[in-house]
Amino acid sequence: MKTDRTFELKQALLNKYHSAIDSAADTPGKSGFVDLTANQSSSDKLNKAMYDNSQSVEIYRNFLNWLFGTFNVEEMDFRRDCFERLGNITGKKILITSCGLGEDIKVAAMLVGKDGFVHAQDLSRHFISLAADKYSAENIVLTVSNALDLPYKDGYFDAVFHFGGINLFGDIGLAISEMNRVCKVGGTILFGDESVAEHLRADDYGKMFMENNALWQEKVPLEHLPLCASDISLSYVLGNCFYLIKFTKSDQLPYADIDIEHVGYRGGSVRKRYFGKIEGIAPDLKNSLYELAKKEGKSVSRIIEELIKTRL
Numbered sequence: 001m002k003t004d005r006t007f008e009l010k011q012a013l014l015n016k017y018h019s020a021i022d023s024a025a026d027t028p029g030k031s032g033f034v035d036l037t038a039n040q041s042s043s044d045k046l047n048k049a050m051y052d053n054s055q056s057v058e059i060y061r062n063f064l065n066w067l068f069g070t071f072n073v074e075e076m077d078f079r080r081d082c083f084e085r086l087g088n089i090t091g092k093k094i095l096i097t098s099c100g101l102g103e104d105i106k107v108a109a110m111l112v113g114k115d116g117f118v119h120a121q122d123l124s125r126h127f128i129s130l131a132a133d134k135y136s137a138e139n140i141v142l143t144v145s146n147a148l149d150l151p152y153k154d155g156y157f158d159a160v161f162h163f164g165g166i167n168l169f170g171d172i173g174l175a176i177s178e179m180n181r182v183c184k185v186g187g188t189i190l191f192g193d194e195s196v197a198e199h200l201r202a203d204d205y206g207k208m209f210m211e212n213n214a215l216w217q218e219k220v221p222l223e224h225l226p227l228c229a230s231d232i233s234l235s236y237v238l239g240n241c242f243y244l245i246k247f248t249k250s251d252q253l254p255y256a257d258i259d260i261e262h263v264g265y266r267g268g269s270v271r272k273r274y275f276g277k278i279e280g281i282a283p284d285l286k287n288s289l290y291e292l293a294k295k296e297g298k299s300v301s302r303i304i305e306e307l308i309k310t311r312l
């Protein structure tokens with residue numbers, strides 16, 4: 001092992017949180033985790049009420065057993081399959097947001113190996129405390145913190161993983177942008193939650209699940225992906241009732257040459273058709289313009305540019 005948990009956590013955290021791990025009562029070495037919760041919205045309070053008490057564990061485990069039983073999937077096989085979608089993560093630094101009772105920590109720790117690090121966080125102190133008892137190793141670092149205000153540095157992790165909580169976050173876009181922020185450029189973000197696939201929604205199969213729990217009616221939050229996300233993939237798991245979105249963090253928009261001219265009647269380029277739109281003209285003049293373009297074998301865009309240049 002290259003380093004210890006306290007050192008690793010300090011490396012990963014934003015400076016403003018360093019004093020929290022300097023306090024003797026709350027070092028990862030002692031309790032197994034650090035509590036860094038600060039800001040909480042009303043939806044965070046709702047989530048805490050649901051997941052941060054002694055009954056939460058039994059209720060949540062019952063739900064997981066029902067879920068994996070319903071779709072006839074071995075839970076740990078499923079969790080491993082999700083992580084393997086990140087590619088080879090041996091030796092990598094991984095963040096799991098909203099890790100719940102921590103089952104994914106076990107899988108991730110196995111896959112990163114002894115030279116990697118698994119950081120995991122959840123809003124529920126109760127869940128994190130249980131996870132810290134179960135999954136304790138020098139390369140597993142836990143925090144009680146908010147997925148909507150992650151305490152970690154920009155670009156620190158090789159991959160960020162989330163499953164099963166995002167539908168109930170007050171601000172899904174913010175949760176995705178936080179996962180993107182803490183991931184390095186070229187790193188991978190993978191997240192998923194309930195959403196019955198569109199093609200099943202009109203059938204009794206889909207309707208049963210959407211009736212069973214309104215969360216299954218949620219839409220896949222593709223509109224919240226960062227502008228620069230690349231290699232985006234969407235897949236469905238667990239009876240096509242959960243989506244998984246995977247993308248690579250990039251710092252550039254997709255490449256496009258927007259100045260290549262279209263060959264043909266309208267002419268223009270992507271840039272000209274979008275940024276070069278002009279005001280309306282009399283319909284008979286417009287018809288004459290199109291006739292002229294046809295007669296001269298030029299595009300309408302070219303004729304307009306030529307005409308305008310004669311006056312400018």
Ligand SMILES: C[S@@+](CC[C@H](N)C(=O)[O-])C[C@H]1O[C@@H](n2cnc3c(N)ncnc32)[C@H](O)[C@@H]1O
Nearest residue numbers: 047051098099100122123124146147163164165
């Ligand atoms: C349905 S559980 C999913 C747990 C785990 N990912 C799994 O696969 O079993 C949702 C989890 O999200 C956590 N959560 C809710 N709001 C959160 C927030 N704002 N920040 C971090 N975790 C949150 C809850 O405490 C709970 O553990």
